Amino acid sequence: MTSIERDRLTGSLDTIPIAAILEAPSPRTVMRRRAATHIGFLFGGTVVLGAILIAIFAPLLTPYDPYAQDLTQRLIPPVWAVKGSWAHLLGTDSLGRDYLTRLMYGARISLIIGFGAATIAGIIGTSLGLIGGYFGGRVDAVVMYFVNVKLSLPGILVALSLISVFGGAVWVVVTVLGFLFWDRFVVVTRSVTQQVRTADYVAAAEAVGASHWRIIVGEILPNVMNHIIVIASLEMAVAILVEAALSFLGLGIRPPTPSWGLMISEGRNFMFFQPYLVAIPGIAIFVLVIAINMLGDGIRDITAPEGRN
């Protein structure tokens, strides 16, 4: 063992030559290197980016209107089936609407719901977690009490009831889901805050008279950010799944809006004869959710401090 290796193990910097420190790749370079070789990150990122582009440019990508019904073109199977047609690559639904077009427009709903709900949940959860972790004591007890209440409520039932009261507009669904999935943000933000709370730089900030607000936003929040992004990706995936389930039950996004869950629900009456009506939107949800999860896991691996996995 060289003296440098030993000193690295014992954490002493004294005998490490300056050159070795200077030659070490910067954190940014390390992250870029990790990102370029992380298959999950690359795959997830590509699929999510693709879904976002499809959602934005849907009107340019398809000649059909997602709402246009054509009863002479009902229930045409996808192109690979015997009776399939190149005019409708994924066939048409029971009202003669082009299925691929509805799938592309449906990506908009899923992504808006996912981003929106994760953002609302992230703001609520991170604020509570920072406050609880930073102030501790009674404040923390109140925060944990909120989390306990939230965890005890049956989420799906509460969401169904609220949406039945307030209607199935997209912003209602986004808000309801945002208020359902903040607990994990609290738990993680709080524990990281508790660790960082005792760090020297926080003590230093306190010593120069920085306000609580400044310390929380300026010193602690940057340390929590990585974790927040990872959880946001997880919750985004969950929100997309739950929106699909709610719409499937008829208490989410309302027809004729093309939501993937709603498409499955509409296809359900025909599923014994036209199983593709159920299979295709389900696969779309599955692929998007897997991609978001892989992207989140990838970000976690890439941004993890050196030597930790």
Place this chain on the structure above:
Amino acid sequence: MTRFLIHRALIAVLVAITVSVIGFSLLRLSGDLATELAGDTAKPEQIAQVAHLYGLDRPLYAQYFDWAGKALHGDLGRSLFSNEPVSLLIGQRIGVTVQVSFMALIFGLVISIPLGVLAATRPNSWVDRMALSFAVFGQAVPGFWLGLILIIVFGVMLRWLPISGSDHFSNFILPMVTLGMSVMPAFMRLTRTGMLDALDSDYIRMARAKGLSTSSILFKHALRNAILPVVSLTAVSLGFLLGGSVIVESVFALNGIGFLAYQSILRTDFPVVQSIVVFVSVAYIALTLISDLVNAYLDPRIRLG
């Protein structure tokens, strides 16, 4: 230990009270329940009459105390739809929900624990990768969609299993798989990380050095420690399954409390909805309390600390 118990129980009671307030106000938030009950064509006098009949014209807190007082004595009110007592409706259906939840839980555990142990003994092997992929699949597949696909494949194409109803054991197999898949990933990951940590510990190295057999090391020493978090997750998951079975119950037309809640939401039958929400929440609170106590009993660091 006693202080811990009292503290924990006190929080549980507080949470239960809060949850009951939320459950109670859930459908009343809309403010025009009376209008909804009286129907679209009702005149203002009729709406006022309906509001008076159901006590909806009284202040919210008075309505709550009235309801909570009766609920504590087991009187949950009557369904607005069928006029049957809510406790009877829940009583008739809870069996189905408990059965499907337990079966899903056992299914999830039976798959995930051996898989998690196997994956941990050979980290980064193909077994490990397969187990993790399986977990990723379970996490990303929409439950209601998996249910429909299982119906298409096993009910319609292969005709092995019935596709709806809740009279026979075979009715529960597809719901069990569907619901079990939703809890499996968490169990599998937890078992795997727990086992990885345990296998890396000094006492396992000691056991190896003593020359104990592999199975004894794995199951008697490592798994025993790795399983503790899984035990507490089991209780939490059961509570989650009770509330989460609404989707599976409506896909498979199982007549449990989830399906009852769903139907009642559609017909604004608020006495039933609020009772089920509170019932499921209290069950969850009780289960987590029990799991905490069991954990405290099993873990001397909590028991004696």
